[in-house]
Amino acid sequence: MPNIQLFRRFAMTAAVLAAPLLAVPAQAQGDLLVAPTRVVLTGGGNAELVLSNIGTTEATYRIGVELRRMTDDGDFVEVNDTEANATEKAAAEMVRYAPRRITLLPGQPQSVRLSARPAPELPDGEYRVHMSFRAIPPALSPEEAQKQAAAGGLMIRLTPVYGITIPVFVRKGQLQAGASLANPHLVKSGNDSFLEVTVNRSGNRSVYGELIGKSARGEALFNLRGVAVYPEVAARSVRIPLNPEQQARIAAGPVKIEYREMPENGGQLIAEMTSAIR
Amino acid sequence: MRISLRLAVVGAALGALSIASAANAATSATATATAEVLSTLSVSADSALDFGQIAANTGGTVTVNADSTVSKTGALVSTGTRAPASFTVVGSKGAMVAVTLPTSAATLTRSNGTETMSLSGWNSNPNGAFQLDATTGSATFAVGGTLTVGNAQVAGVYSGTFNVSVEYQ
Numbered sequence: 001m002p003n004i005q006l007f008r009r010f011a012m013t014a015a016v017l018a019a020p021l022l023a024v025p026a027q028a029q030g031d032l033l034v035a036p037t038r039v040v041l042t043g044g045g046n047a048e049l050v051l052s053n054i055g056t057t058e059a060t061y062r063i064g065v066e067l068r069r070m071t072d073d074g075d076f077v078e079v080n081d082t083e084a085n086a087t088e089k090a091a092a093e094m095v096r097y098a099p100r101r102i103t104l105l106p107g108q109p110q111s112v113r114l115s116a117r118p119a120p121e122l123p124d125g126e127y128r129v130h131m132s133f134r135a136i137p138p139a140l141s142p143e144e145a146q147k148q149a150a151a152g153g154l155m156i157r158l159t160p161v162y163g164i165t166i167p168v169f170v171r172k173g174q175l176q177a178g179a180s181l182a183n184p185h186l187v188k189s190g191n192d193s194f195l196e197v198t199v200n201r202s203g204n205r206s207v208y209g210e211l212i213g214k215s216a217r218g219e220a221l222f223n224l225r226g227v228a229v230y231p232e233v234a235a236r237s238v239r240i241p242l243n244p245e246q247q248a249r250i251a252a253g254p255v256k257i258e259y260r261e262m263p264e265n266g267g268q269l270i271a272e273m274t275s276a277i278r
Numbered sequence: 279m280r281i282s283l284r285l286a287v288v289g290a291a292l293g294a295l296s297i298a299s300a301a302n303a304a305t306s307a308t309a310t311a312t313a314e315v316l317s318t319l320s321v322s323a324d325s326a327l328d329f330g331q332i333a334a335n336t337g338g339t340v341t342v343n344a345d346s347t348v349s350k351t352g353a354l355v356s357t358g359t360r361a362p363a364s365f366t367v368v369g370s371k372g373a374m375v376a377v378t379l380p381t382s383a384a385t386l387t388r389s390n391g392t393e394t395m396s397l398s399g400w401n402s403n404p405n406g407a408f409q410l411d412a413t414t415g416s417a418t419f420a421v422g423g424t425l426t427v428g429n430a431q432v433a434g435v436y437s438g439t440f441n442v443s444v445e446y447q
Contacts, residue, residue, distance in 0.1 A: 033320035037369070037446045054320055068378065074407045074447060076378045132443060154334060156386060157437035158327055158397070160363055160421070164319050165378070165445040208447075224409060226373040228447040238374075241409055 030135025031055035032164060038208075039131075039168045044094075044117040049166070051112055051133050053104035060103045060136045063112055065092055065129045066165060070230040073237050076130075091127035094118055094170060101136075116170045124173025126205040126231055134163030167228075169206065177203030179229065181257055181273045186250075187239065193247055194239040195222070195277060197257060201229040201236075209270055211238060212258045213250075221249055225262070250277050319369040321444050324418065329425050330358030337429040344403035344422040354427055362403070362422035367444050371415040374447045376407040379421065386438035393432045397440065399424035407447060419444075 033052045041047065053059050067079035067088045079088060097114045104110060118127060137159040184197040201207050208228045213221035224240050242250065259271040329340050338352015342360045350356040367375055383398035403420045410417045421442055 031320070031322040033318055035318040037317050037319045054322070068445075074374070074376065076376050076445065078378055078381050080381075130445065134441070134443070137439060154332060154427075154431060154433050155435045156329060156395075156425075157435060158384075158386065159437070159439045160323060160327070160365075160442055161439045162321055162323060162365060162442040162444075164321055165443045166319075167445065223372055223412070224374060225370060226446050239407075 030059050030061075030137070030162065032059075032061060032133055032135060034133050034164045034166060037164075037166050039114065039166065040171065041116050041169065042171045044115075044170060044172075046113065046115045047168075049112045049114060049131070050109050051102060051104070052109035053106055055135075056106055058103065058105050060101065060138075061163075062132075062134050062136050063097060063100050063102070064132045064134075065095055065097070066132050067092060068130045068165070068167075070228075070233050070236065072233055072235065073239075074227075087125065087127060090119075090122055091129045091170065094122075094127065095129050095131075095168060097131065114168065116168070118170055118172040122172060124175065124204070125171075126175060127170040127172065128206075128230070129168050130165040131168055132163055132165045134161050137161060171205060175203070175205040177201060177205045177207045179207045179259055179271045181259060181271050182235075184255070184257060184273070184275055184277045186242075186247075186278060193242045195242055195250065196237055196239050198235055198237050199227065199229050199259060199271075201231075201234055204231065206230045207259075207270060209259050209261045209265075210263075211240065212260060213240070214256045214258070215249060216253045216256070219249075221246055221255060227259070317370050317373075317446075319367070319375075319444065319446060322366045322368075324364040324366055325361060327363035327421065327423070328359055328361045330356060330360040332356055332425075332427060334427050334429075334431040337427050337431065339424050339426050341399065341424040342422045344401045344405075344420040346420070346422075352427075362420040363442075364418060364420050365442070365444075366416060366418050367410065368414075368416045369410050369446065371410060372412040373410050373415075374407050375410055375417065375444055376447055377402050377419055377421075378441075378443045378445065380440050380442075384423075384438045384440040386436035388432060388434040388436050391432065391434055393428075393434070393436075395428065395431065395436050396426050397423050397438065398426070400440070 031054045033054045035050045039047045067084055068076040069079055095116045102110050180200045182198045187194045187196045206228055211224040211227050222240050227238055229236050254274055254276045256274040261268045333355040336353040338354040340356045341349045342362055344362045348360045379400040383396040386395045400423045
């Protein structure tokens, strides 16, 4: 049972000893599922998304459009309106969607319609927004608030507003992109081992696919699905987690790394390299 | 922890059923059914960010990191169970997922008052993009931060929210 809301009692006395912890039953609310998880509209168009309440109670969700930038290690950074550049602003303006607020019973799905039309005067390019689906935290009942206030002390009610964002790409004009792989090497972080490889991107749109590792004899070593490089970065590093068996096989000889389109997009080879990795 | 996975099947279409003629009735007819199974992503909250018990005294900070390490500064007393928030993500097997944390501090405001506390220094574990399990398509991540408590912080209920979102790359 998820604890969306946290009610904890804090001892406020100047005394050194804190009061016993008082846990108020938390409400379960807001678990969600979204499909599909990636939308590409070439020259504009429409799409339909499905939002489903997978929690145990009724929940209200807010749907919005946000901006993100990729960093050179593949993380996302939130971009607020004042920081947005011209391309990001144009992207946020061209996307229309409805509804913007949905209340769903447990297990209930609903579709969200999405459309985007790039204005004719916009330069060719890839415009991207991130559609967000977040549960709205329920208001505290007056009785509950009264009870909490009466309890005294220092109390914290911290509500994570958690959700899912999906990238929506609007491509205008003839765009092309390519990629190359470079500098594969092993990295240790605590007890975990990774193969780190740089994916260089060229062209005027994002690239997206899976990284497949094979031994010299063609045996599969690893498969990392859904590796994207967005247009705002020319290169990014990718960390592939390795278990001890994979480490031993990589140490045994040269490794062929392929960067391919996702199987559902045809699986064409984007880039490949063969190298001993250490 | 509860894992719910619902496959959204959109536009399921039953393909052409080959019609067996009298001549080949003995051979098995082939039927093809196609369904577009969309990739999905779900997120569930498992446990909340817990700063335990605090005696404010002259104030200070309490840090609960995503890797479950805890620390404090100042004259305040921090005791009890302190734990980061924990979430479960379920999606495509072996896919990369990135977590976006708040870039600014969350403000907690006292009910029926104007006093505030702030929560900043957001961090997540794993740090950065991570891979969903190759067999189950599931992964968990934790979120932590630093709570700043003022000198003789006024008693009351402090409430606030923070945004966490997950996304395939």
